[in-house]
Amino acid sequence: MALFHVRMDVDIPRDLDPAVREETITRERAYSQELQRQGKWAHLWRIVGQYSNISIFDVDSADELHEILWNLPLFPYMTVEVMPLTKHGSSIR
Amino acid sequence: MALFHVRMDVDIPRDLDPAVREETITRERAYSQELQRQGKWAHLWRIVGQYSNISIFDVDSADELHEILWNLPLFPYMTVEVMPLTKHGSSIR
Amino acid sequence: MALFHVRMDVDIPRDLDPAVREETITRERAYSQELQRQGKWAHLWRIVGQYSNISIFDVDSADELHEILWNLPLFPYMTVEVMPLTKHGSSIR
Amino acid sequence: MALFHVRMDVDIPRDLDPAVREETITRERAYSQELQRQGKWAHLWRIVGQYSNISIFDVDSADELHEILWNLPLFPYMTVEVMPLTKHGSSIR
Amino acid sequence: MALFHVRMDVDIPRDLDPAVREETITRERAYSQELQRQGKWAHLWRIVGQYSNISIFDVDSADELHEILWNLPLFPYMTVEVMPLTKHGSSIR
Amino acid sequence: MALFHVRMDVDIPRDLDPAVREETITRERAYSQELQRQGKWAHLWRIVGQYSNISIFDVDSADELHEILWNLPLFPYMTVEVMPLTKHGSSIR
Amino acid sequence: MALFHVRMDVDIPRDLDPAVREETITRERAYSQELQRQGKWAHLWRIVGQYSNISIFDVDSADELHEILWNLPLFPYMTVEVMPLTKHGSSIR
Amino acid sequence: MALFHVRMDVDIPRDLDPAVREETITRERAYSQELQRQGKWAHLWRIVGQYSNISIFDVDSADELHEILWNLPLFPYMTVEVMPLTKHGSSIR
Amino acid sequence: MALFHVRMDVDIPRDLDPAVREETITRERAYSQELQRQGKWAHLWRIVGQYSNISIFDVDSADELHEILWNLPLFPYMTVEVMPLTKHGSSIR
Amino acid sequence: MALFHVRMDVDIPRDLDPAVREETITRERAYSQELQRQGKWAHLWRIVGQYSNISIFDVDSADELHEILWNLPLFPYMTVEVMPLTKHGSSIR
Numbered sequence: 001m002a003l004f005h006v007r008m009d010v011d012i013p014r015d016l017d018p019a020v021r022e023e024t025i026t027r028e029r030a031y032s033q034e035l036q037r038q039g040k041w042a043h044l045w046r047i048v049g050q051y052s053n054i055s056i057f058d059v060d061s062a063d064e065l066h067e068i069l070w071n072l073p074l075f076p077y078m079t080v081e082v083m084p085l086t087k088h089g090s091s092i093r
Numbered sequence: 094m095a096l097f098h099v100r101m102d103v104d105i106p107r108d109l110d111p112a113v114r115e116e117t118i119t120r121e122r123a124y125s126q127e128l129q130r131q132g133k134w135a136h137l138w139r140i141v142g143q144y145s146n147i148s149i150f151d152v153d154s155a156d157e158l159h160e161i162l163w164n165l166p167l168f169p170y171m172t173v174e175v176m177p178l179t180k181h182g183s184s185i186r
Numbered sequence: 187m188a189l190f191h192v193r194m195d196v197d198i199p200r201d202l203d204p205a206v207r208e209e210t211i212t213r214e215r216a217y218s219q220e221l222q223r224q225g226k227w228a229h230l231w232r233i234v235g236q237y238s239n240i241s242i243f244d245v246d247s248a249d250e251l252h253e254i255l256w257n258l259p260l261f262p263y264m265t266v267e268v269m270p271l272t273k274h275g276s277s278i279r
Numbered sequence: 280m281a282l283f284h285v286r287m288d289v290d291i292p293r294d295l296d297p298a299v300r301e302e303t304i305t306r307e308r309a310y311s312q313e314l315q316r317q318g319k320w321a322h323l324w325r326i327v328g329q330y331s332n333i334s335i336f337d338v339d340s341a342d343e344l345h346e347i348l349w350n351l352p353l354f355p356y357m358t359v360e361v362m363p364l365t366k367h368g369s370s371i372r
Numbered sequence: 373m374a375l376f377h378v379r380m381d382v383d384i385p386r387d388l389d390p391a392v393r394e395e396t397i398t399r400e401r402a403y404s405q406e407l408q409r410q411g412k413w414a415h416l417w418r419i420v421g422q423y424s425n426i427s428i429f430d431v432d433s434a435d436e437l438h439e440i441l442w443n444l445p446l447f448p449y450m451t452v453e454v455m456p457l458t459k460h461g462s463s464i465r
Numbered sequence: 466m467a468l469f470h471v472r473m474d475v476d477i478p479r480d481l482d483p484a485v486r487e488e489t490i491t492r493e494r495a496y497s498q499e500l501q502r503q504g505k506w507a508h509l510w511r512i513v514g515q516y517s518n519i520s521i522f523d524v525d526s527a528d529e530l531h532e533i534l535w536n537l538p539l540f541p542y543m544t545v546e547v548m549p550l551t552k553h554g555s556s557i558r
Numbered sequence: 559m560a561l562f563h564v565r566m567d568v569d570i571p572r573d574l575d576p577a578v579r580e581e582t583i584t585r586e587r588a589y590s591q592e593l594q595r596q597g598k599w600a601h602l603w604r605i606v607g608q609y610s611n612i613s614i615f616d617v618d619s620a621d622e623l624h625e626i627l628w629n630l631p632l633f634p635y636m637t638v639e640v641m642p643l644t645k646h647g648s649s650i651r
Numbered sequence: 652m653a654l655f656h657v658r659m660d661v662d663i664p665r666d667l668d669p670a671v672r673e674e675t676i677t678r679e680r681a682y683s684q685e686l687q688r689q690g691k692w693a694h695l696w697r698i699v700g701q702y703s704n705i706s707i708f709d710v711d712s713a714d715e716l717h718e719i720l721w722n723l724p725l726f727p728y729m730t731v732e733v734m735p736l737t738k739h740g741s742s743i744r
Numbered sequence: 745m746a747l748f749h750v751r752m753d754v755d756i757p758r759d760l761d762p763a764v765r766e767e768t769i770t771r772e773r774a775y776s777q778e779l780q781r782q783g784k785w786a787h788l789w790r791i792v793g794q795y796s797n798i799s800i801f802d803v804d805s806a807d808e809l810h811e812i813l814w815n816l817p818l819f820p821y822m823t824v825e826v827m828p829l830t831k832h833g834s835s836i837r
Numbered sequence: 838m839a840l841f842h843v844r845m846d847v848d849i850p851r852d853l854d855p856a857v858r859e860e861t862i863t864r865e866r867a868y869s870q871e872l873q874r875q876g877k878w879a880h881l882w883r884i885v886g887q888y889s890n891i892s893i894f895d896v897d898s899a900d901e902l903h904e905i906l907w908n909l910p911l912f913p914y915m916t917v918e919v920m921p922l923t924k925h926g927s928s929i930r
Binding site for chain 4: 665697699700701
């Protein structure tokens with residue numbers, strides 16, 4: 001398994017059609033929740049005061065992570081930063 | 094409860110006495126593991142290729158977090174960044 | 187209680203409808219003043235020469251702060267930075 | 280009166296004589312508390328997880344602020360950032 | 373008196389109505405020259421190769437400076453940086 | 466397999482014992498060449514005018530990459546940046 | 559021969575005509591694959607989670623590289639960074 | 652004549668011999684005041700809260716400015732930034 | 745004479761009328777070549793892979809340089825950085 | 838031929854033996870002048886107010902440039918930035 005730290009900053013253009021906006025956000029939520037249920041999107045937190053999240057992905061490979069991120073409904077409006085993680089020597093898990 | 098995202102970058106000076114170095118690292122590990130066992134240091138990951146970690150703290154307050162970080166045995170050799178987190182609307186947890 | 191330092195930089199798009207602009211600024215003021223009266227928005231200062239403010243929030247939790255910031259009428263036009271504070275050892279308060 | 284936002288980041292050199300270190304920190308505290316009592320150092324907060332503070336000064340002039348900062352016992356080991364503030368149009372104070 | 377160093381970078385949107393543009397620049401010039409005559413806008417220099425200026429303001433207070441800057445006709449199209457100055461110990465003035 | 470882009474910037478302290486320096490560089494070379502022979506350190510280029518390299522690693526996992534980097538003889542004197550790669554849709558390989 | 563490390567970040571404007579968009583991407587792919595077949599575009603990798611690539615070019619000269627990059631169908635929508643490479647002393651190739 | 656905006660940030664090493672330190676600062680003051688009397692160092696202000704100054708030089712040429720700066724007694728301990736200025740179209744001087 | 749290092753980064757808006765675009769680029773070329781013939785625009789190089797140039801100007805004064813740059817037909821679409829140069833002590837010219 | 842823009846910032850450690858310092862600077866000058874005479878170090882300018890230079894190299898290849906830079910006597914005390922150049926379409930040379 002491969003562990004990744006991902007930060008997503010969302011910036012939806014103000015002139016996006018409101019119906020498209022709503023539909024995209026709804027699809028994003030369903031997409032995210034399905035991946036959470038599969039255990040691939042292991043953690044998802046909101047950064048206080050920002051339209052941004054910190055996520056931990058637990059996937060088979062970086063290739064799988066890329067597929068997941070590239071297909072996020074909000075991907076065209078996101079800035080995404082990816083950082084590979086590994087087990088810490090002091091972790092008790 | 095209050096959730097915080099913390100990044101710690103460690104830079105131990107090269108001229109630190111090796112015995113002090115070892116003793117400090119040993120204390121750091123014990124300190125960290127005790128907090129992990131208490132559930133306050135909720136997650137601890139190593140960033141690949143860096144003497145750095147990403148940690149999630151789940152504490153009573155920012156005041157408690159400050160006490161914990163300030164007393165890290167390696168604190169004098171660390172750069173620490175703290176970011177408050179909150180529940181994400183799409184999280185299934 | 188939890189104390190936060192927040193900087194808000196406002197950038198209202200030039201092509202926003204003037205009526206919407208005025209109405210939003212009016213709502214922002216009322217929203218801010220209500221929170222000031224409740225003691226949650228403890229301090230609010232203008233940065234000289236900038237459409238920006240420095241604010242101190244004194245709230246129950248980071249979750250409450252996020253709710254407050256997310257619902258600012260000007261939030262879609264703001265860049266927001268949040269920094270948790272704690273009591274300083276030399277403070278006489 | 281003149282209002283200033285000041286951030287101080289402290290970095291005491293590791294090889295400073297421990298007695299000098301203690302004496303300097305003690306003087307810093309006394310110096311800061313005297314100015315707090317006079318109302319000139321209006322607020323002093325610790326930034327969580329950092330050897331840093333956020334301060335609000337309420338002084339007669341920028342000249343007076345400079346004198347105060349320049350004479351901080353820890354000034355040689357500090358990075359200081361100063362930002363002038365003014366009353367915010369929405370402030371109820 | 374209070375002395376401030378101000379840098380203004382101007383970026384007038386390309387689609388601003390040319391008449392509005394001209395009228396705004398004309399008002400800016402008159403506004404600036406009136407303040408120069410009063411001695412409040414003590415120095416005004418162009419940065420070579422940039423639509424930017426370096427200015428020194430000599431005003432009663434930071435509050436007065438904020439009023440001056442906020443009412444610049446070009447303010448909505450400017451990035452403004454303010455830095456308080458004080459007398460230098462080696463200055464012969 | 467997992468592909469990573471790594472940049473290493475080397476800064477050996479000037480006061481390192483010359484014999485230790487030479488021995489470390491010699492070990493680094495052997496270590497690197499063994500990994501190149503195994504196919505794990507897939508590419509290694511020098512950046513022109515810098516004591517830096519760009520490397521491509523082709524390893525089993527991010528965990529393996531971390532082990533490799535952490536054990537580089539020059540690791541204590543390096544700044545390391547890691548970026549996960551994946552196949553590009555237009556690549557003919 | 560001359561070796562270059564190139565990073566390309568693509569940002570196609572949202573309001574580009576969809577047919578133009580598709581046609582441009584198709585031409586980009588053909589253009590890239592022809593250069594890969596010639597051995598000039600030696601490597602092409604996708605950065606995980608980004609509309610970006612890391613490329614290695616193996617060309618006759620910087621002049622040739624400039625011609626290649628300048629004529630990329632997506633060039634008007636790209637940010638491009640070029641870094642010259644040379645053989646590394648520890649490389650076994 | 653040529654006008655330049657110069658910012659100097661001073662960082663005297665802590666381990667500099669105190670007598671050398673004093674002597675250097677004394678020479679710096681004399682050197683600066685002589686140039687001020689000649690009208691070449693036209694303005695000299697302290698930045699509030701910093702061991703830094705903002706200076707305006709009014710010299711024959713950039714070559715002369717370089718000679719002046721290069722021979723500052725504190726030059727080895729300074730970071731210097733130079734920006735050429737020219738007359739502003741709205742200046743009344 | 746005064747020597748300046750100038751970097752120009754060009755970013756012509758996508759929605760500029762194509763005829764205006766062509767006419768502006770043609771005027772820019774004529775303007776640049778006339779100044780090159782006069783010896784004022786001493787060197788002009790393209791940065792590989794960028795719509796940017798590095799130029800050396802050899803002019804009477806910074807004032808003259810500003811006039812030249814301010815009147816570049818592409819100036820409204822450029823980011824310009826200016827750095828004064830002087831003779832290097834090791835130069836054989 | 839290959840053209841490169843190089844910026845070198847020099848920072849000689851204060852505790853370097855003065856004789857070694859002088860000898861290194863002398864060798865640097867001879868080394869530079871020999872390359873200037875060969876036409877490889879085509880231009881060398883001092884940046885005003887900085888211990889830095891801007892150089893243009895006209896060499897056979899990036900490999901040759903790397904050899905030249907790597908063997909600069911002051912290389913261990915330099916920060917070096919390299920940018921490949923090519924002929925500009927508007928250049929009259």
